[in-house]
Amino acid sequence: MAQPILEMRSITKEFPGVKALTDVNLTVHPLEIHAICGENGAGKSTLMKVLSGVHPHGSYTGTITFDGHEVTFRDIRHSEAAGIVIIHQELALIPELSIAENIFLGNENAQRGVINWDATNRRAIDLLARVGLRENPLTPVKHLGIGKQQLVEIAKALSRDVKLLILDEPTAALNDDDAQHLLGLLKELQRKGITSIMISHKLNEIEQIADRITILRDGRTIETLDVTEGDVDEDRIIRGMVGRDLEHRFPDHTPQIGDVLLEVEGWTVMHPHDHERTVIDDAALQVRRGEIVGIAGLMGAGRTELARSIFGRSYGSRIQGSLRLEGKELTLKTVADAIDAGLAYVSEDRKSLGLNLLDDIKTSISSAKLDKLVTGLTVDENREVLVAETYRRDLAIKAPSVAAGVAKLSGGNQQKVVLSKWMFTDPKVLILDEPTRGIDVGAKFEIYGIIQQLADQGRGVIVISSELPELLGLCDRIYTLAEGRITHEFSHEEASQEALMRHMTSHTR
Template sequence: MSEPILEMRGISKEFTGVKALSNVNFKVDQGEIHCLVGENGAGKSTLMKVLSGVYPHGEYSGDIYFDGQVQQFNKISDSVDRGIVIIYQELALFPDLSIYENIFIGNELQRKGVLDWNEAVVRSKELLNKVNLHINPETLIKEIGVGKQQLVEIAKALSKKVKLLILDEPTAALNDKDSENLLNLLRELKKQGITSIMISHKLNEVISIADKATVLRDGQTICTLNAAKGEVTEAAIIKNMVGREIEDIYPKRNHQVSPDRLLELKNWTAYDPKLGRNIAEDVNIHVNYGEIVGIAGLMGAGRTELALSIFGNSKKYKISGDLLVDGNQIQFKHTSDAIKSGIAYVTEDRKGDGLFLLQDIKNNISISNLKNLSDYGVVNDNEEIKTAEEYRKSLGIKTPSIEQKVGNLSGGNQQKVSIGKWLFVGPKLLILDEPTRGIDVGAKLEIYTVMNKLIESGMSIIMISSELGEVLGMSDRVYVMAKGEIKGELSSEEATQEKIMGLATL
């Protein structure tokens, strides 16, 4: 039996009277891959911040044992010195510096008091080889993709002689290929004796890679599941995460799709002058009233670009082809034109492009349609409050007040605010780009339920998603894109993961 490399005993942590962690016990054995799962707000990231010294000793109660010794980390460098390295979802790399500079920044190699960058380049090559990234270490970070940047972060951790590697949602922004490469690397590091803790909402990845999985709920340890005993299953994880069994993650709809077409694209081509190529080519699709149309494909297939070209063409692509709304040919010169025609777009990047994180829920919802709340150019505060409260209730936004800052909400509740913001403009067609990215399974079910209610009210939805289960579970029809082209159309009855991937890789 492996000896524990880490034990956290009775960890409790409060924020201004709110208990984020309550008597949490967490044990990780030497050389295992241990997944930490739970809904947003369950306490996963807080627990790892306690471990890594972000929250120093004295700001929490309980004990941390690492390598059999009690630890009292007062800052991040204390945990790093002991071999504990955490990699966050938002990567801590400097885009305008080279790979080798990023690997050794703060941990510079010196010879007789002088920085030895030549040795840093040599060492970086060795570290990059260990993470299977064969690239010139002098390459700038901004010149490589997110998947390769993740590998650079791990190489950086290896340079610090890591014993315990913590990864917080490492595959959230990666495509399927890069995600699988990362998981395979963790398996390789395991063979080298490196222990890993991975926080993830992607249950298929947890099931694929975890030796054990610990579930947190409401700041408490619920259970630890052992893969060797067959305990790490989707049903077991979901039941322990949300406190109930979810028989069907994708709620069924009792609703007939209208034969009337809301939107149609004919021979739609969008040319990106910056890239010097078409990002959408000869696209022919349609959406009926009361229908969820899924758009599937690999990262880089052109799905988001297609959506933006429909939604007022904010990226200034050169467009040819026809766009019809309610059978009428129309041209959008601006996103405001698309909104007036009943089209709204919920971005995949809610934190970067979709929401004002430092403003409250009320302001985020009202900002999309202030004209509707204004009298002679002055916003009616009472109407703004009334509107925000209506969406808070109808969308189930969990918050003590609509004056709560959006940045303080969980990912699922942020997504509901983002949806509410666009529902306030009264759209006929809602384009949802990666609607459940980075949110937990309980919040996903709530988003799916909202989608079904919108469809039953007569609205239509275009759903862009990289999760095949989501595409299959929620779509009435599926279009598959690859390299800017529509490679096929599948009904819900004939669509399978194999058929979608077959078309996506044509």
């Protein structure tokens, strides 16, 4: 076998009070797609940050050999110069800049300090085509959804002279079709001489694309599995990740469904900038007490736009239609109106829209309904701590105390904090947009249980997800959405992946 392109030996990395990696080993062969799996907090991203120079040489112990030479990267520019490019789970794009400007930021097409914009835009168009993104390169990134921003990040990586491409949860925000396109792209890059490391919680994708899989648990290397030798399936990967079998992916649940709680009729939403472009077209849906309702659609179908427009008109313009909650007409002009009426919305992007990463757990949980803790003119800090501790205990948020910063929590625990924040508002209807995005299988099981508990309390729950098996396993009814129109309504018994996909694409055929 050829000499490995990458060897990491005895990598140990400590943060104050936390040992993130302990004697971790990783070997990657040339032209392979190597997957790294593990629960949130297992050390996957930390290991890749060591490799890419985000955690520079001297901040860890152990050795890294890349392309036949021992390397000591000072920073990320140093590793990129050697041919290693990492795409982090937290996207590193500048919203106000265009797609083309973001792709070539720090790698500009310039001569004598003058940027050649024609060449820049032409190259951007070629790169966007490679990742399957049909957008004008002059479009500001802030006008793209999170999924399309991920594709811009990949195009940015491809603009450089890459030998080893590292992708941290690259398909987390993508629907099935776009995820399959990306996996095909990785295979194409493999044929063109690029080695890839992929971190993902989507085990079906890992099983499909990876040549070998290294599993980390609690900051240690557990094993490396060779997929080409067979006998590697999702259950085998899960056993290595969590140290036990997960017999069921979803908690057992018997729904107790009551009367209609939320009704949406004739809901039409125009684009916030192009007021003649229809984003949501005459949508109608119902949610009953104790019911979990799913919304399935391809990226660009309008799932998030529908949710945000309902939630206090936080998206769109010239919105028409009616909302009724418990039979009463709602007129919601702001997010505050929506919260006061009994609606809650958990964003698909918890780091940008769901949390302030400078806050601690306590402040994050109380932030959406602070007036519940006000005595006179001040916040009762003792009550705030008690409330936060209650949610920390009930939702099993893994943190030393509610004074811990949310930025230091794993993705699963951050999502529990976001759920706690909205549960504290005591909503009647919760809209959950990609509630398990970027979360490992163990934490997903816990989130599913929380969602079911919310429904059992008589609340209505709307779940938007790109993962069809998640909707099928969790929801009592599912609506399909295509090009801004609701195309079908499925009962739990009627729904299947094939039937959902047929109606998710019914307007695009």
